[in-house]
Amino acid sequence: MVVINFIIHNILTQSAVIIALIALLGLVLQKKSFGTVLTGTFKTLLGFEVLSAGSAVIVASLTYFGKIFQHAFHLNGVVPSIEAINGQAMNTLGLGNEIAFTFLGIFIVNIIIARFSPWKYIFLTGQALLWMSTMTVIGGKICGFNTMVTVVLGSIVGGIFAVAMPALAQPFVRKITGNDAIALGHFCTIGYLFEAGAAWIFGERGENKHSVEDIKLPKALEFMQDTYLSVAVVMVPLYLVTGAFAGPKWAGVGTTNYMVEAFLQAIQFVVGVYVLLAGVRLLLGEIVPAFRGIAMKIVPNAKPALDCPVLFPYSPNAVILGFVTTTIGTVIGMFLMPAIGLAVILPGMLTNFFAGGTAGIFGNVVGGRRGAIIGGILHGLFITLLPALLVVALQSLGFVNASATDSDTIVAALMYAFVFAPILKAI
């Protein structure tokens, strides 16, 4: 009994162990060799610890940034980063177990829906599933659900999103790719549909519709070649300007010059993202292939929903235009949100590139050049508004100066805050 109690209270409550056990289950179900099971399980365990280390670095940097932003502008400045949210939820807030079980649950619900319904979509973007499980667990915590309800409801909501989002995007994907073989599995789809809607209203139609692909765009965005450089290009000036306004009293630490400190803290943020994403890759490197294999065997006629770069080759100019216009929209949104009483949401370069770029393809296919430009700017505003709406709920749970990014995951969490919670209060 003592041994069982020890295992329950000291081992099975550790998120890293739970996640490693899920990977072990997947590998055993696939009848992998003992050596593969052992190394796969260990790599997953290691991945979780690397993720936690990255998260700690990000939190330290964001805490500094929150302090200087507050003193510089007397406003709440929030960095949109789903990685930071996931890291804090898994690590600082101790939601790792719930997130791990929900991740597994979403996969199971996705397979069940695909197996028994006409919607054969299997969501294959592992990282996006991790973000979705994080946000549904956060939603459960916003509503005050216990662990069981949080995991079960999160699995159902996430599983439905995993099928519904590729299904909603499919008419557009068919038009973009010219066939029906693959689907889009990226939890920014509500943003894409928003841009498509805006492009339909404001864009070109019929004979007047001209594709972005017919024009030659200048090549002047060299920093975007490297993921981490693109984060640094935004974070360094942001920290420096904020540090300059905050002054030495708040931005300085010890004997280090305050501007040097602001610069180093910005670099720390980039380092944190780098480490955290390395952890995520390690963490999912074994789990995702194992469950992909299982899903494909259970639903052989599945339609794989793949990550957003799958669409880039069909409309590369629209990706660039989408990135630029979404960035313009997020900069406008940064100034606009405080005017309507919401937190300042700083532009997030990674989201602007991947979500903005893909949204640009949707805008272009629906409303041509004009649709992509106007739709892109509105998309930027939309993806700034969503995290702003979530800030209060996140901060009440203890999240430090960060908000989520991917629109579908935010909508899922907002659904908990604005639909499930009021219903629960009413009954």
Added chain:
Amino acid sequence: MFGFNKKKKVESIDNKKLTPETIDVLTVKLSELQKKLDMTDDEDEKIKVYEELGAVYIKLNKTDEAIVAYETSIKIKEQFGKAYNALLNLYEEKRKAAALTKDDTEIQKWIRKTDNLLDMSKRVLRKNMF
């Protein structure tokens, strides 16, 4: 609403039975393309020929050979175009076939190849941007 909601007929590999005449024509075309390959050192020309080879193999229902031809084309130069689009569909077709026979190694192989194609897509886009 957006004017393209109707499902378009899927552009898939032609599984119709080939007439002996068609096979002959395609086989001749194949050997012509092979000759062209042997005669040229120009990379752009080679890419074009490999893409044509892939298309002919698809018409002959030789999926594996088509994949090799398209992969060679992409290996010479990573770029968007016919080879990427064709490979995406061919990998998916192979993945589906592997899933029907419940062959896990093959399923993983084709999913991994699709993943590599997505990585390439990111690389090419970034390179083309700047």
